[in-house]
Amino acid sequence: MISPEMIVYIAVGMFAFAMLIAMIRFIKGPSVVDRVVAFDSLTITSLVLISIIAALSNRMIYFDVAIVYGLLSFVGVIVVAKYIQKGL
Amino acid sequence: MEDTIKLIGAIMILMGSFSLLVAAIGLLRMPDVYNRVQTGTKASTLGAIMAFAGVGLFKYESWGDGNWLGRVIILIIFILLTNPVSSHVLMRAAYFMKVPLSKLTKTDKLKEDIDNNVIKEPGNE
Numbered sequence: 001m002i003s004p005e006m007i008v009y010i011a012v013g014m015f016a017f018a019m020l021i022a023m024i025r026f027i028k029g030p031s032v033v034d035r036v037v038a039f040d041s042l043t044i045t046s047l048v049l050i051s052i053i054a055a056l057s058n059r060m061i062y063f064d065v066a067i068v069y070g071l072l073s074f075v076g077v078i079v080v081a082k083y084i085q086k087g088l
Numbered sequence: 089m090e091d092t093i094k095l096i097g098a099i100m101i102l103m104g105s106f107s108l109l110v111a112a113i114g115l116l117r118m119p120d121v122y123n124r125v126q127t128g129t130k131a132s133t134l135g136a137i138m139a140f141a142g143v144g145l146f147k148y149e150s151w152g153d154g155n156w157l158g159r160v161i162i163l164i165i166f167i168l169l170t171n172p173v174s175s176h177v178l179m180r181a182a183y184f185m186k187v188p189l190s191k192l193t194k195t196d197k198l199k200e201d202i203d204n205n206v207i208k209e210p211g212n213e
Contacts, residue, residue, distance in 0.1 A: 004091070004094040004097065004098035005098075007095075007098035007101070007102055008098050008102075008146065010102065011098075011101045011102045011104070011105040011139075014102075014106065014108075014109050015105050015109075017109060017112075018105070018108045018109040021112040021115070024116060025112075025115045025116050025124070031182070033121050033125070033179075033187060034121055037115065037124055037125050037129070037175075038115060038128075040128065040129065040132075040175075040178075041111060041112060041115055041129075041132050044133075044136050044167070045108055047136065047163075048104065048135075048140065051139075051143050051160075052101065052139075052143060054143075058150075060155070060156065060159070063156075063160075064159075066163065067162065067166070070163065070170070074173075074174055077174040077177070077178065078173075078177055081174075081178050082181075084181040084185050085180070085181040085184055085185070
């Protein structure tokens with residue numbers, strides 16, 4: 001019988017693999033926008049990972065970390081895009 | 089009954105992780121910046137929402153004490169609102185930065201609009 005925790009651990013492994021693949025694009029992306037997109041994908045994956053850690057270790061305070069991190073990453077992407085577009 | 093809800097939550101987290109993995113593979117394989125932005129943000133939005141809902145179901149025994157469900161819903165709404173906006177702004181910035189389009193591109197409506205003076209190119213006023 002597979003316990004639910006075991007399925008969550010398999011999912012955490014898949015998240016880590018996804019972060020590894022996005023990291024390749026982050027390193028070799030030819031333009032700036034490639035890197036920003038890869039960074040955005042990394043951020044969303046790590047948001048999910050933080051919330052899973054919060055659920056597994058039973059601490060709600062980590063969830064607030066995830067919310068603030070998401071907000072900051074959104075602001076960062078918008079600022080970089082405006083800077084590229086000569087709007088800043 | 090309790091184990092069933094927990095199992096459903098864990099399976100939803102697994103589906104979300106699969107979707108994020110597909111998004112990362114698309115980020116690596118697509119030929120163009122625009123295709124990469126599209127596949128990256130669309131599939132990762134779906135995967136993140138599914139995984140957050142799975143976390144909310146996985147912790148269902150602590151719905152009474154604390155605000156697990158409220159925080160999960162706040163995160164889902166936040167991602168649903170901000171992710172399309174950031175992808176749109178990024179793609180527009182890439183277009184006006186003159187990143188070359190892929191050779192397979194058939195139509196370019198924004199170029200027609202710029203040629204017809206419907207939209208002004210930023211930075212050249």
